[in-house]
Amino acid sequence: MSKIKSVRTRVWNWKGKTVPPTGNFCANASDALYDRGDAMHSFRFHQWLTCEIETEDGTIGIGNAALAPNLVKAAIDEYYAPMVIGEDPFDYAYLWEKMYRRTHAWGRKGIGMTAISAVDIAIWDLMGKLTGKPVFKLLGGRTKEKIPVYYSKLYAASVEEMQAEAEEAMKNGYQGYKTRFGYGPKDGMKGMRENLKRVEAVREVVGYDVDLMLECYMGWNLDYTKRMLPKLEKYEPRWLEEPVIADDIHGYAELNKGPIPISGGEHEFSLMGFRQLLDAKAVSVIQYDTNRVGGITAAQKINALAEAHQVPVIPHAGQMHNYHLTMANVNCPISEYFPVFDVEVGNELFYYIFEGDPDAVDGFLDLDDNKPGLGIEISDKYISEFEVTE
């Protein structure tokens, strides 16, 4: 048995070229403020955290997180790393509880849980590498020949630009497409028309034989969403995502009574958080992100809970930790997929840090049965474009 010897955290600050922000690009929670300022601010991720955990035999497991990387790094360095050093990585459930319970006063949501997630993901990668098996084989194995994926971009732009992007994406035959609303409550009736025009325009291109997902990124409120839902029905959305802020569970529950499924959970943390969402029937689709929710250990428990409630789990973000869980769980029907692009909001930044992420081909992706662990390594291909803090 090889014990954990060290934990190395690095923050990757992207210094390379970025796509400049545009107005009304994507609604978000800050839209409720009188000073709109930089509309992209609250969902721009131009930094990433990597967490490498090494065992005595020199094997290295890799975890990562995207939320507030400098703070998450400090939390791991100061609190969580000492809790796992000297331990057996195969005691992962004990290690998870140790991290969760010893920091419970401040760590159970947000920065703390994101840090636990990065450590836990690294431990699972390590367990895969130590056993010579891909992580999905440790989680239950292959439940699908391949993973169907939906194209996730289509930020609000001119109708012509959005239709051109959808047409281009269609060439890869995705199983669904997610678009973002650019307008919200403070844009009034005119903004509603602009929103509806774009949904209609995207449907015009992708047709009605594939799923269309609609993302609000918490930029609406209850009243506005109640007015929008009947107007959206004719476009047959697969779901309406995060219409209101993550804490408004009652709002989600009220909206989720209607014919359009409401999705959420991208900003929820831990098994208990998801129990609350499920008890309240607040969401029809669960979208945890493994690198926020408590890692693979927590995600597997949420998967079981969601399955018992017959609520599908479709994790936020197309990253390996999410793909492995999706492959191993029958209640995870499809994955989100971020197309490879120049760095924009930052969703695509992980492509510049890691190598090994699978490409979507004809609307599906696959995981390699013979690649141990998560199947990604840290790459130095773009290292000159980053300032890395250690």
Ligand SMILES: O=C(O)C(=O)C[C@@H](O)CO
């Ligand atoms: O992909 C999502 O679901 C997100 O919420 C990502 C974020 O960039 C907003 O589009």
Ligand SMILES: [Mg+2]
């Ligand atoms: Mg989302």
